[in-house]
Amino acid sequence: MSGTVYLVGAGPGAVDLLTLRAARLLGEAEVVFHDALVPEAILALAPKAERIAVGKRSGRHSTAQRFINKRLADAAGKHRIVVRLKGGDPLLFGRAQEEIAYLRSRGIAVEIVPGITAALAASADLGVSLTQRGLARSVAFVTPRVGADAAPSSWIQAVVACDTTALYMGAGDAHAIAAALMAAGKPASTPVALVENASLPNARTLYGTLQQLPALAERTAGGPTLILMGEVYRDAVRESRSTVRKSAAL
Amino acid sequence: MSGTVYLVGAGPGAVDLLTLRAARLLGEAEVVFHDALVPEAILALAPKAERIAVGKRSGRHSTAQRFINKRLADAAGKHRIVVRLKGGDPLLFGRAQEEIAYLRSRGIAVEIVPGITAALAASADLGVSLTQRGLARSVAFVTPRVGADAAPSSWIQAVVACDTTALYMGAGDAHAIAAALMAAGKPASTPVALVENASLPNARTLYGTLQQLPALAERTAGGPTLILMGEVYRDAVRESRSTVRKSAAL
Numbered sequence: 001m002s003g004t005v006y007l008v009g010a011g012p013g014a015v016d017l018l019t020l021r022a023a024r025l026l027g028e029a030e031v032v033f034h035d036a037l038v039p040e041a042i043l044a045l046a047p048k049a050e051r052i053a054v055g056k057r058s059g060r061h062s063t064a065q066r067f068i069n070k071r072l073a074d075a076a077g078k079h080r081i082v083v084r085l086k087g088g089d090p091l092l093f094g095r096a097q098e099e100i101a102y103l104r105s106r107g108i109a110v111e112i113v114p115g116i117t118a119a120l121a122a123s124a125d126l127g128v129s130l131t132q133r134g135l136a137r138s139v140a141f142v143t144p145r146v147g148a149d150a151a152p153s154s155w156i157q158a159v160v161a162c163d164t165t166a167l168y169m170g171a172g173d174a175h176a177i178a179a180a181l182m183a184a185g186k187p188a189s190t191p192v193a194l195v196e197n198a199s200l201p202n203a204r205t206l207y208g209t210l211q212q213l214p215a216l217a218e219r220t221a222g223g224p225t226l227i228l229m230g231e232v233y234r235d236a237v238r239e240s241r242s243t244v245r246k247s248a249a250l
Numbered sequence: 251m252s253g254t255v256y257l258v259g260a261g262p263g264a265v266d267l268l269t270l271r272a273a274r275l276l277g278e279a280e281v282v283f284h285d286a287l288v289p290e291a292i293l294a295l296a297p298k299a300e301r302i303a304v305g306k307r308s309g310r311h312s313t314a315q316r317f318i319n320k321r322l323a324d325a326a327g328k329h330r331i332v333v334r335l336k337g338g339d340p341l342l343f344g345r346a347q348e349e350i351a352y353l354r355s356r357g358i359a360v361e362i363v364p365g366i367t368a369a370l371a372a373s374a375d376l377g378v379s380l381t382q383r384g385l386a387r388s389v390a391f392v393t394p395r396v397g398a399d400a401a402p403s404s405w406i407q408a409v410v411a412c413d414t415t416a417l418y419m420g421a422g423d424a425h426a427i428a429a430a431l432m433a434a435g436k437p438a439s440t441p442v443a444l445v446e447n448a449s450l451p452n453a454r455t456l457y458g459t460l461q462q463l464p465a466l467a468e469r470t471a472g473g474p475t476l477i478l479m480g481e482v483y484r485d486a487v488r489e490s491r492s493t494v495r496k497s498a499a500l
Contacts, residue, residue: 009370015270016269016271017269018269019270020265020267020270021266091373091378092373094379097378100377100379111374112374112377114267115366115370116269120364123342124364128341129344129345129347130341131344131393132347137393140388142388154387154413155388158388160411161404161411162390
């Protein structure tokens with residue numbers, strides 16, 4: 001037999017931000033391969049499935065991609081419904097292409113189920129639209145790469161060119177990111193919002209400017225953190241300052 | 251009484267790409283204000299609700315925004331759960347900020363429920379990741395504006411700077427878009443994929459190059475069409491050509 005491998009977006013973390021299709025497939029799945037960061041409450045939607053943890057977002061201790069590919073193919077030889085569950089959306093920073101290409105080269109059916117990506121969940125938490133009439137009609141989604149071994153940096157040009165930016169997996173490099181962007185001409189006063197644990201009960205929001213980005217990142221508690229920047233956050237940054245001032249005055 | 255207004259993403263069209271949260275809120279809603287393009291099958295998830303069609307994506311015949319704001323506020327005065335349903339995600343090209351600002355200024359609670367945006371649904375249909383290791387680490391989401399009265403065009407810089415681009419609501423202006431991008435230095439050979447009616451049974455995919463974009467757009471049947479471009483589509487464009495050649499040879 002040859003089953004189908006479903007690459008399924010687990011969304012940002014909240015169980016009820018899964019799609020109806022993802023929830024149904026988890027309920028039917030005989031085996032679920034999942035990123036280490038997918039919450040237990042989401043895995044609980046797959047009561048019949050054998051669970052296999054693979055990979056880790058940071059890259060540390062990650063199971064070798066070739067080994068994951070092989071295990072997915074083997075599972076499709078034994079099961080009708082194989083779910084490969086990835087945080088957020090599988091096709092945006094999900095490293096899915098190698099799995100898709102490998103499975104298709106073996107004649108195994110692959111289907112993709114999109115998921116809510118972190119930038120949309122973080123924006124919902126903030127209540128601020130990524131695009132706004134007269135203010136922002138282009139949004140960049142990037143993963144920054146910094147340090148001496150970084151390739152020529154298209155992500156920097158992307159941030160400079162776009163009205164709004166969502167930086168994924170960048171909070172740990174906040175100092176280098178802020179320095180690189182300011183050196184490339186992004187104004188130090190660019191409004192910035194950080195959202196840690198988007199969509200979850202312990203979600204946390206921090207506002208400031210690009211210059212303050214390293215200090216803001218230091219205040220996060222180590223959860224997955226999205227960095228947002230652009231003029232659309234100017235009002236929220238101003239309001240957060242006035243709130244801080246009011247609290248201090250009490 | 252003052253109810254809550256939920257700005258809910260209806261997703262790309264397929265009913266089961268709604269989130270669990272969106273489906274639950276529709277089931278509980280007493281009134282649903284919806285874009286004209288939201289499919290009947292999704293509205294059917296709100297059996298108890300009064301349905302009110304407002305706005306239209308193209309801007310034509312759109313109910314004035316001020317009037318929509320007022321009606322949402324009035325509804326929150328009468329109902330516990332008011333759903334404002336928007337195609338895709340409410341905070342990405344959803345024109346949500348005016349509604350959020352108006353309702354908050356009146357002390358009305360607003361919550362946002364994210365939705366699957368068209369670019370992610372279209373990518374799932376294509377089976378091609380927007381980001382790929384060594385090839386694409388920045389993705390631009392833009393709405394192009396062309397013509398003599400267009401403002402200075404940040405969307406063009408965004409497309410030129412980012413590795414992958416998703417252009418929303420651009421198929422009708424394909425000729426002007428291709429011309430503007432090539433004039434700005436985007437190579438005529440840039441691989442392009444068009445997805446019409448993403449996620450729906452009548453979804454359709456067309457591949458080519460930036461230079462061929464106007465001809466590709468002419469082959470669409472008038473449904474909502476997303477334009478994707480970047481090196482990540484090169485293999486798919488090549489395969490589609492070889493398929494066409496094989497069909498012609500039969």
